[in-house]
Amino acid sequence: MFPETSKGYTYEDCKATADWLMAQTNIRPTVGIVCGSGLGGLADILKDQVAFNYKDIPNFPQSTVHGHAGRLVFGTLKGRPCVCMQGRFHLYEGYSIQKITLPMRIFKLLGVETVMLTNAAGGLNQDFKVGDIMIIKDHLNMPGFAGNNPLAGPNDERFGVRFPCMSDAYDRELQQLAMDVGQELGYGDFLREGVYCVLGGPSFETVAECRMLHRLGADAVGMSTVYEVIVARHCGMRVFALSLITNQAVMDYDSEEKANHEEVLETGKQREQQVERLVSTMVTRIEPSQLDYYF
Ligand SMILES: O=P(O)(O)O[C@@H]1C[C@H](O)[C@@H](CO)O1
Numbered sequence: 237m238f239p240e241t242s243k244g245y246t247y248e249d250c251k252a253t254a255d256w257l258m259a260q261t262n263i264r265p266t267v268g269i270v271c272g273s274g275l276g277g278l279a280d281i282l283k284d285q286v287a288f289n290y291k292d293i294p295n296f297p298q299s300t301v302h303g304h305a306g307r308l309v310f311g312t313l314k315g316r317p318c319v320c321m322q323g324r325f326h327l328y329e330g331y332s333i334q335k336i337t338l339p340m341r342i343f344k345l346l347g348v349e350t351v352m353l354t355n356a357a358g359g360l361n362q363d364f365k366v367g368d369i370m371i372i373k374d375h376l377n378m379p380g381f382a383g384n385n386p387l388a389g390p391n392d393e394r395f396g397v398r399f400p401c402m403s404d405a406y407d408r409e410l411q412q413l414a415m416d417v418g419q420e421l422g423y424g425d426f427l428r429e430g431v432y433c434v435l436g437g438p439s440f441e442t443v444a445e446c447r448m449l450h451r452l453g454a455d456a457v458g459m460s461t462v463y464e465v466i467v468a469r470h471c472g473m474r475v476f477a478l479s480l481i482t483n484q485a486v487m488d489y490d491s492e493e494k495a496n497h498e499e500v501l502e503t504g505k506q507r508e509q510q511v512e513r514l515v516s517t518m519v520t521r522i523e524p525s526q527l528d529y530y531f
Pocket residue numbers: 271272273274301324326354355356357437458459460461496497500
């Protein structure tokens with residue numbers, strides 16, 4: 237009933253999944269949220285929850301990474317209908333790039349207008365500290381340089397154009413909103429902005445790689461988000477993204493530091509509440525384009 241094609245999923249496959257979800261809940265989300273490693277608690281702030289395990293959703297992959305629960309949660313945030321991925325998919329889990337970005341097209345078909353993505357990342361900018369929240373203003377798509385792009389393959393114009401622009405990928409009004417909300421909440425001391433660089437993972441970076449990425453203009457390095465951003469922008473959704481700097485990238489051969497997933501999850505736990513408040517306050521200030529939504 238829900239076949240996977242060699243090129244990924246067709247429009248009809250995505251629609252079948254969206255229709256299946258809409259038949260199970262009458263919440264019609266205008267905001268879609270993606271939780272990064274250790275930030276799954278974001279989903280818990282939704283009220284009136286209707287949640288689905290990924291394994292029960294037609295076409296959905298499974299979460300295989302510790303810190304990614306594997307649930308799609310519908311609910312409301314101060315009356316705003318939202319959908320939240322409590323756990324995302326990564327290339328290094330062995331899924332195709334089309335498969336890990338499938339939820340963005342399903343968001344679109346559910347009626348989502350704004351996507352808010354979070355991730356855990358290593359800090360390359362020497363002014364950044366562990367626990368800083370970096371508002372992403374741009375990205376470096378390293379796998380993309382080698383042709384690994386989620387839009388490779390036949391283009392379906394029902395989703396978007398063949399050659400989408402990416403110079404405006406990260407919505408500037410939403411970046412400003414994040415800065416304003418962050419200041420109001422008293423987060424000024426740990427709120428930053430910068431460029432996120434994606435690598436394939438799952439191995440963390442060598443010292444030489446970190447030095448190179450920093451020189452190329454990256455402020456933080458991670459293993460996700462960029463592919464979702466490309467697919468979300470292709471189908472016309474507004475995008476906001478942030479990185480929680482969970483560890484300092486190792487830039488020095490004398491350093492005793494070793495990047496590890498436990499530290500990533502631990503930093504996530506320590507900053508989860510602030511990330512939740514930032515995102516939830518932003519959501520309450522984002523105006524949906526149509527006001528006749530219901531839930
Ligand atoms: O899903 P995100 O990008 O937050 O996860 C990061 C990258 C790896 O999956 C993991 C490494 O600790 O955290």
